[in-house]
Amino acid sequence: MTKISKASEIETIQSGRRDFFRKSAAFSVSAMAAASVMAPVKIDAEEHKGLKGDPAILEEKQWGTSFGYPVTYNRYGQPSPYEHNVTRRNTKLLSSGNWYASIAMCPIQDLEGIITPNGLFFSRCHGGTAEIDPNEHRLMIHGLVEKSLVLTMDELKKYPKVSRVHFIECPANGGPEWRGPQFPALQFAKGMMSCAEWTGVYIKDILKDLGLKPNARWMLAEGVDNSHMGRTVPIDKVLDDAMIVWAQNGEALRPEQGYPIRLLVPGWEGNLCVKWLGRLEFASEPFYAKEETAKYTALKKSGKAIQHFYANEVNSVITSPCPEKPWTDLKKGDIVEIEGLAWSGMGTIKGVDISFDGGKNWVEASLKGLVLPKAWTRFSYIYKYEGKPLLLSSRARDDAGHIQPTVKHERDVMGVESVYHRNGIFTWEVTAKGEVNNVQVLS
Numbered sequence: 001m002t003k004i005s006k007a008s009e010i011e012t013i014q015s016g017r018r019d020f021f022r023k024s025a026a027f028s029v030s031a032m033a034a035a036s037v038m039a040p041v042k043i044d045a046e047e048h049k050g051l052k053g054d055p056a057i058l059e060e061k062q063w064g065t066s067f068g069y070p071v072t073y074n075r076y077g078q079p080s081p082y083e084h085n086v087t088r089r090n091t092k093l094l095s096s097g098n099w100y101a102s103i104a105m106c107p108i109q110d111l112e113g114i115i116t117p118n119g120l121f122f123s124r125c126h127g128g129t130a131e132i133d134p135n136e137h138r139l140m141i142h143g144l145v146e147k148s149l150v151l152t153m154d155e156l157k158k159y160p161k162v163s164r165v166h167f168i169e170c171p172a173n174g175g176p177e178w179r180g181p182q183f184p185a186l187q188f189a190k191g192m193m194s195c196a197e198w199t200g201v202y203i204k205d206i207l208k209d210l211g212l213k214p215n216a217r218w219m220l221a222e223g224v225d226n227s228h229m230g231r232t233v234p235i236d237k238v239l240d241d242a243m244i245v246w247a248q249n250g251e252a253l254r255p256e257q258g259y260p261i262r263l264l265v266p267g268w269e270g271n272l273c274v275k276w277l278g279r280l281e282f283a284s285e286p287f288y289a290k291e292e293t294a295k296y297t298a299l300k301k302s303g304k305a306i307q308h309f310y311a312n313e314v315n316s317v318i319t320s321p322c323p324e325k326p327w328t329d330l331k332k333g334d335i336v337e338i339e340g341l342a343w344s345g346m347g348t349i350k351g352v353d354i355s356f357d358g359g360k361n362w363v364e365a366s367l368k369g370l371v372l373p374k375a376w377t378r379f380s381y382i383y384k385y386e387g388k389p390l391l392l393s394s395r396a397r398d399d400a401g402h403i404q405p406t407v408k409h410e411r412d413v414m415g416v417e418s419v420y421h422r423n424g425i426f427t428w429e430v431t432a433k434g435e436v437n438n439v440q441v442l443s
Contacts, residue, residue, distance in 0.1 A: 079119075086110045088120060089187055093176060100128040101227075103170065104256075105191030108317075108341065109324045113369060114165070114376040116194035118249050123256040124170055124192070126291075127227035130276045134260040137224075139244070143282035146211030153260055157246065159201040164243070165375045166266040167343050168273055169193035169312045171296060174426075175419030181438040186322040189438060190426070193343075195376040198264050200245030203238050203280070216282040220289070221263045224278035230289035231272045233265060235282075237310070241266050244277065267345030267374035268310040269420075271296055301415035312345035314404055315423040316352055316379070316396035327434030332387040338365070342377045344398035349377040351397050358391030358427060358441040359406065365394070390430040391441060407440050 079086070088104035095102035106122040116122075123129075134153045142148040173192035176182045183189040203219075212235075219238045222230040233242060243264040246253060253259040258275025265272040271291060286292070286308065297305040318340040321327050330336060342349045349371060353362040368378040379394070397403040405413075407424035429437040 086120065088122065089191070091183075091188055093182075101126050103192060105187050106194045107187050108191055108193070109186045109319050109322050111319075114195050114341075114372075114378060115249060116196055118196070118251065118254055118257070121194040121196060121248070121254075121257060122168075122170070122192055124270065125225075125227075125256070126229055127225055129256045130223075130225035131255055132224070132260060132276060137260055137278070139261065139278060139280070141206065141210060141280045143220075143280075144213040144216035144284065145207070145282055146213065147209075149206075149210055153246070156201065156244065156261070159205055161199055161201055162243070163197055163199045163247075164241075164266065165195065165197045165370070165372050166264065167193055167195040167374065167376050168264075168270045169315075169343070169345075170271065171269040171312065171420040172422075174422040177438075177440075178419050178422055179416050181440055184323050184438055186317070186319060186324055190317045192270075195343075196248050197250070198243065198245040199247035199250075200243045200261070200264065203242045203244060204240075206244075207239070212282065215284045218283050218286050220279070220281040220283065220287045221272070221274040221277060222279040222281070223258075223274045223276040225276045229271070229274050229291060230287065231274055231291055232286045232289060232308075233263075233268075233272060234308075234310075237265060237268065265310075267312060269296065269312065272310065296420060298414065298418040298420050300418070309421065310345075312343070313421060313423040314342075314344035314346065314349075314396050314398045314402040316340060316342035316394040316404060317426045318354075318392055318394050318428060321392070321430060321434075321436045322428060323436045323438065326436045327385065327430060330385045330387075330434055332385060334385045336383055336385050338381040338383050338392070339368075340365075340379050340394050342379055342394070342396035343375070344396070344400070344402065345374055346402055347398040347400040348373040349396055350399050352377075352379040353395045354379075354381050355393040355395070356390045359393055359395075359425060362395065385434075387432060387434075389432050391427055391439070392430055393425050393427040393441065395425050408442050 086107050088106060090099065090102060090104055102125060104123040106116060106120055137153060139151045139156060170192035174190055177189060217235050219233045219235060220230055221233060222228060244261055245264045246261050248254070248257055253262060258277065261277045262275040263273050263277050292307060297307050298309065299305045318338060320337070320339045327336065338354060340352070342352045349367065352365045352367065354365050355362050363381065365379040365381040368380050371377050395404045404423055404425050410422070410424040427439050427441050429439040431437070
């Protein structure tokens with residue numbers, strides 16, 4: 001017979017008592033939870049002094065004592081009315097005056113993760129939002145192909161479909177700030193972008209059936225809305241990852257996103273992603289459409305303009321704190337998470353650095369969640385708030401070796417006339433009171 005020492009006996013008895021009380025406590029909690037289904041649990045404020053005087057926990061609320069809406073109340077779900085401030089916003093500075101040729105900016109300061117809800121995805125129109133009957137819509141593909149083709153929506157959707165997560169960014173995102181800070185809000189400063197999961201077909205898979213002639217070097221994409229937006233795309237990009245998409249985040253495109261179909265050119269200028277797509281024409285030369293001659297060019301210091309530069313460069317911005325999400329409620333010693341978004345049209349984000357002194361010193365942030373090519377990437381840094389002034393900046397780099405330039409370096413190369421492809425390091429001034437202001441560091 002094995003002899004158990006006195007210490008072991010005591011430990012065995014104590015362990016048994018702990019198991020008994022743990023089981024008893026679990027039974028009590030379960031019983032109380034079951035009872036709460038039948039009747040509200042009364043909390044003794046004296047026993048829970050941390051809760052004393054807080055009616056939000058001590059008083060039963062109306063929503064806990066009556067039925068809610070039936071499941072048949074709203075056939076298409078809507079956000080809570082308490083989230084009414086989370087919405088796209090407009091500014092007259094970026095409008096034709098009648099809101100037909102305008103942009104609705106995404107509230108990136110209020111988003112979580114990397115997927116933008118369809119109702120908040122930024123929208124850019126050149127002649128208003130077209131309402132198109134998909135049964136009467138056709139896609140024509142012609143030009144330097146062996147066989148021209150006209151597809152109905154049903155015929156288009158018979159091709160093998162793919163789903164990919166990519167951002168779309170207007171090349172003028174941040175453009176109004178080219179000469180200096182303009183907007184005291186993140187949404188207006190950087191809200192011309194969003195990120196979603198897109199479902200559709202690669203154009204290269206359609207071309208397998210049609211055959212592309214050897215001298216085809218460019219593709220014109222044209223919309224059928226009243227602006228007949230047209231843009232030229234190099235054939236190398238077409239045969240890489242360009243898509244025709246009909247779904248966004250699991251549902252059909254919304255009208256303001258080009259329903260029933262739009263072009264998606266991952267990582268490249270958002271205006272290339274032609275909405276309400278009706279025609280693809282292949283040719284040996286660029287088409288020099290209005291939107292790539294009169295607009296979407298970059299005027300350099302020399303007075304010459306750059307055409308046909310497409311990829312959105314590596315970029316980042318801190319989303320918390322920001323003017324809409326200041327640190328005014330923090331106390332010295334509080335632990336707070338600095339968070340932001342990074343993206344690159346040239347590849348995958350590899351790292352993000354954060355500076356607290358306007359770029360003199362840097363620390364590396366952590367990348368959060370999914371890290372995908374040509375998609376938003378979340379970054380984070382845990383910080384102990386000290387209640388002192390900061391110049392808070394972020395600097396991203398991608399797997400192609402690109403890194404965000406300073407504003408000064410960007411201006412030395414491009415001057416201050418162009419409003420497109422602005423990716424200089426973005427800086428927030430955080431005051432001693434926790435207020436956040438939009439500033440630029442030029443040294």
